[in-house]
Structures are given as C-alpha cells and as structure tokens.
Amino acid sequence: MSSVYLNNIRMKRESKSFIDSLYAVLTAAGLFEGPKYRLSGLTGMAFKFAVHERLLPLSVTAYGQWGLEHAAAIDNLGLLTISDGGRTRHLTFRRYQQEAIRWIKQSLDRGVGLIYWILEFGVIHGYDDEDGVFFIQDGWSQEDHIVLYDNLGLNVTPFWCVEMIGEKVDMPIDEQVLESVRSAIHDWQTPFKLLPDREIASGKLAYDFFIQALRSGNFDEAGARYILDSYRYARYEIRDYLSEVKELWPELAEAHMYYEELGHHIADLSFDHSGGGIQEMIEKLAAAAQLEDRSVGQFSKLSARYADPSRTIATRWITHSAR
Amino acid sequence: MSNTHRIQWFDQQIREARYPNSNHLAERFEISKRQAQRDIEYMAASLRAPLLYDAKRRGYSYNDSAYVLPHLFMSEDEKRVLRYLVHRYSQYDYDNADTTRRVARLLDRFTDESESEQYDRLPMFNADPRLMQLVLLLTEAIKHSYAVRLVYEGEQLTIQPTRLLTRYNDEYVAAYCDNGQEQRQFRLSSIAYAVMVGQTTATAATAAAVNPAACLDESGAPSRKPFTAKVRLRQPIDRGGTWDGFAATCLDDASLLYGVDFYDMNMFLRHLMMSDWEELLAPKWLREKLRLHCSDVLTRLDKER
Numbered sequence: 001m002s003s004v005y006l007n008n009i010r011m012k013r014e015s016k017s018f019i020d021s022l023y024a025v026l027t028a029a030g031l032f033e034g035p036k037y038r039l040s041g042l043t044g045m046a047f048k049f050a051v052h053e054r055l056l057p058l059s060v061t062a063y064g065q066w067g068l069e070h071a072a073a074i075d076n077l078g079l080l081t082i083s084d085g086g087r088t089r090h091l092t093f094r095r096y097q098q099e100a101i102r103w104i105k106q107s108l109d110r111g112v113g114l115i116y117w118i119l120e121f122g123v124i125h126g127y128d129d130e131d132g133v134f135f136i137q138d139g140w141s142q143e144d145h146i147v148l149y150d151n152l153g154l155n156v157t158p159f160w161c162v163e164m165i166g167e168k169v170d171m172p173i174d175e176q177v178l179e180s181v182r183s184a185i186h187d188w189q190t191p192f193k194l195l196p197d198r199e200i201a202s203g204k205l206a207y208d209f210f211i212q213a214l215r216s217g218n219f220d221e222a223g224a225r226y227i228l229d230s231y232r233y234a235r236y237e238i239r240d241y242l243s244e245v246k247e248l249w250p251e252l253a254e255a256h257m258y259y260e261e262l263g264h265h266i267a268d269l270s271f272d273h274s275g276g277g278i279q280e281m282i283e284k285l286a287a288a289a290q291l292e293d294r295s296v297g298q299f300s301k302l303s304a305r306y307a308d309p310s311r312t313i314a315t316r317w318i319t320h321s322a323r
Numbered sequence: 324m325s326n327t328h329r330i331q332w333f334d335q336q337i338r339e340a341r342y343p344n345s346n347h348l349a350e351r352f353e354i355s356k357r358q359a360q361r362d363i364e365y366m367a368a369s370l371r372a373p374l375l376y377d378a379k380r381r382g383y384s385y386n387d388s389a390y391v392l393p394h395l396f397m398s399e400d401e402k403r404v405l406r407y408l409v410h411r412y413s414q415y416d417y418d419n420a421d422t423t424r425r426v427a428r429l430l431d432r433f434t435d436e437s438e439s440e441q442y443d444r445l446p447m448f449n450a451d452p453r454l455m456q457l458v459l460l461l462t463e464a465i466k467h468s469y470a471v472r473l474v475y476e477g478e479q480l481t482i483q484p485t486r487l488l489t490r491y492n493d494e495y496v497a498a499y500c501d502n503g504q505e506q507r508q509f510r511l512s513s514i515a516y517a518v519m520v521g522q523t524t525a526t527a528a529t530a531a532a533v534n535p536a537a538c539l540d541e542s543g544a545p546s547r548k549p550f551t552a553k554v555r556l557r558q559p560i561d562r563g564g565t566w567d568g569f570a571a572t573c574l575d576d577a578s579l580l581y582g583v584d585f586y587d588m589n590m591f592l593r594h595l596m597m598s599d600w601e602e603l604l605a606p607k608w609l610r611e612k613l614r615l616h617c618s619d620v621l622t623r624l625d626k627e628r
Binding site: 087088089093094128130131133135143144146148150151154158220221222 | 493510512513544545547548550588605606607608612
C-alpha cells in the first residue's frame, strides 16, 4: 500500500488545457525551463486553431487526432512520450484501464505527473493505494479531483486519454523552431483534421467557420466566448514566441510584425457589447485571418530554404522499405 | 397485472437464447401449464411479441430481436427518464432536428400521459452534478412558482423562472427579471449561485436522494462506481435503507459501522456538515477535505470577531 502526492505540480489554466498540463508536468520535473508561451510555440500547439460550425466549446480541444498531434508536439521538445486512450465502450477498455493504472503509478513513483483527459486536459499528480484513488488537477480549482482507480478514464465524453512523459535528449533550438513553424504551416493549410467529420474546421478554414457562424447568429454562446478567449490567448502566445526567436531568421521577424498587428486587432474583441458588436467582430476576424495568412506565407518561405526529410514526398527506398 | 414478472422472465430467457416454453414457465412459477400457455398467448396477441416457436429446440425465440416489451412494464424511474428525453429531444435544434422531434413525439406516447409533465423531478444523467442540482432547484421553483435569487455573470438578480430550455450543449432557463417585465434567458453554466426565495428548507437531502445515475450511460461505456465512505453512525438506519438519501450498507451491526456510497463529493461533504455521525474512518482524502473545510470556516469565524 503506497501513495505518492507530488506537491510541486501546480497547473493553472491559461492556454490550451493540454499546454497548461504539459507545462505543469515538465516544469515540476525539471524538463522544461522558461515561460509558457515558449512551450506553446515550440510544440506548435499555439498555432492549432479549430472551430466547430456552431461554435461549440469542444472546438478548443478538437484540433486533430490527439495521438498524432501531441506526440509530434512533445517530440519536438526532444522528449519521449507514450500515450494511451480509446473509447470506453470497447470491451477491452477495462484491460487497458488496469494496465494504465500500473504505468501511471510507475510514472508518479518516478516523480513525473501525467496528462489526463478529464473533460479537458488535467494533470494526475498523485495516487493512494489504500483508498484506490488518483489525485487530479484541472487548473481551475485549487482542490483536487479524486478519481477512483475503477473510474479512471470514465468521463462525460465517450473516450479516455492519458499521456506519459519520459526522458529527454537535447535538440538544437533552431531545429525546434523550424519544425514548429512547419507544423504551423500544416495546421493552417489542412482544412479538416478530423475527417470524415466536416463540422470542425482547422487553420484558415476555421476563421471562415467562425465568421459564418457569427453572421448566421445560430451558435452556442458559451462556446463562442470560450473559443474567442482561447484564440486570443494563443495569438498572444505566438506573438511573444516569435518575438523571442525572430533573430534566427528574417522571415520570423516579418511574421512577428504581422502578429503584433493582429494582436491590436483582436485585443478588444468581445461578446459583451450588443448591437454593432458582431459586425465589427466579423471585420476584425477577417483582417486577422489575412494577417495570419501572410505570416504563414513567411513561414513557407523559410521552410522552403531548408530540406524537410520528415515531410518529403519523394520516394526514397531507405525510408519506405522495411528491409 | 399479475403476470408481469412471468412475462419479464420469459422475455429474458428468450434474449439469453434459452428457448423457453410453457413447461419451463409453469415449472418456474409453479403455475399450471394452461396458465403458462395463456401468458405466452397474451405476449403474442396483446403485447405483439414476435414469438417464433422453434420445433427443433422446443422453445420460443424472437423473430425480430429489436422487439422490446411495451411501456406497461416501465418503472416510474424509466418513465421519468423518458420524459426527460422527450423534453430534450423536443427542444433539439440542430441537424436532423425534424427527425429528432418526431422521435420525441413518438417517445412522448410511451410516457403514458396526455402531455409530458416536464417539471416533475428530473432524472440524473452523466452530467455535472452541480448543474443537475441547479436543474432540480429550478424545476422545483417553476413548479411552485417560487422566485429564485441568483448570481449570473457577477450580477445579482431575482428572477421568476418559467421554463427550462436546451440549445446545443447548453441548458438555459427562461425567466422574468425583477427589474421589469422583460423575459430573459440565463445560461445555467453561468449561474454561480442560486437559491429559492421564500422557501427555507434545504433541498440538499432531496437532491441527494436522486441517484446521479452514472449507470445510465447512453454510450454503452461502463458505469461509474461510487465512492464509499466508512462512517460510524449514532443511530442505526433501516435495513437496506439510505442515510438521508445516500445508499448505505451495514458493515458492522454492533458498532453501527456503515459503508455509505456517494457520487458527488461536495454534496456528501455538505451532508456530513449537517447530519449526525460519530466517526469518519475512510477514505483519507475525504477526512482531509472535511478537515480543511472546517478549519477554513473556523479561521473565517475567528476573523469576524
């Protein structure tokens, strides 16, 4: 009967819930130093922007297949990550759950917290065998969520997800930055990341969805507010991130300028005032989309200057053959 | 209807592919074979069960596995769930809304009432317990025409709720505000605090009595298990009963030790603050939460002096 309670983990909701959780876990384990926007930028998570056609609040976390998105994001930091998840209705769920309980405890024994899907992401930072519970932070409340081992993975959504962080290797910063902007280009240019679902758009098309919904007036108000707040926070993160790395390449300096301007446009976007508010909001969002499009143009220019072996479409037998 | 339990058993046997026949039924319930045969006829004729006699297996099966026994077998709880679904579906306004409303009307016929009474106590779903508590409070207020004082997005208001609405993912309450005749809609998730005006009895106990039916999972996921607290009480509770709404099982008769199940921690903590008990033995985290809460209250009380 053992128990672990990692006191040094303190999650705070500011950015995307996944970044907030990752930041809390990594900083507590000494695997990342620096401000949150840097983490959000280097992982490319700040660039991810998805919008449901009715502006449902789920948009904020529906930026793709988590397994792919998060693995690539964390990989870019030079960190090992292993995740598990799936549908709770699957008959094998209980088996995976029991296995997950084992490795979650192992990670906590090592002193590293885990990222866990509550309804958005949170952090598992302790367990107690005697009561059979995990202690989980959601970043909003000071108090822990208590989750029975038997209830691990069960939430109001039909799926579960846990992400573990492992050891780190050093990666040159310019490689990380280059990869982060390449992931930004990919996010911006991919219209639907959750195909066959076409109700949630990503990147450039997400702006169109946002504007269309506002124009029609047929949208979820709470969701719209949440998407807007999250969107704005992410743009500020990108701005601050680019300001830090703009010395590396002139293209980044130009993109930073666009994001500076974008920041002014979206600073006072809000649903609080009625009347002409929505029309004004639509205009500002359209302007922001253009600025972001120009920034991504700069990113593409930069990306084209360097070889990108991980995304090349030229068939090379070494990378394509299992021999 | 005295044959209900027999028909339910027969139905279950068929579903388990045991191919029951009138002999089995007669044996199981110690009734005559004739009576058993009448039950089966009743199922086929009145309940429209698609019964198919399999001569090889000498028993019945269903021709159409989608068949379910009709509403006369529905318990009160199930009816309430259905009424809630009717309410949700009829307010649904997204894609396939027409179909959904048609389903709502269809379900409505099963609720066995000329018009669905929405403002009965609602069943609990796999939802935020706080929100459900709010729904209970508001339905109660609507039913008895009580005013409700609430804090909505930082604004303190007294409202006269008229009905509950559902749009997309959100629940709203439509109400008249105290400052005029204007009717407004308030999003439930933005209500920080609500209390009924003119009613003093706490509704905590009644709310607690509603099982947050985690077992009612529409997606087919495994049901959520409750936390269990070990509590030593001062007075015994009725056998198989509840401790003011929380399901309790006796662990030790002599020392009045009970295992009390609960789903929502805050609701149970509130209950512990209000009711009479001797000792809280487990779980540790609950003791810790209660201790923190109490010391917090004490600190505040001391500050007031």
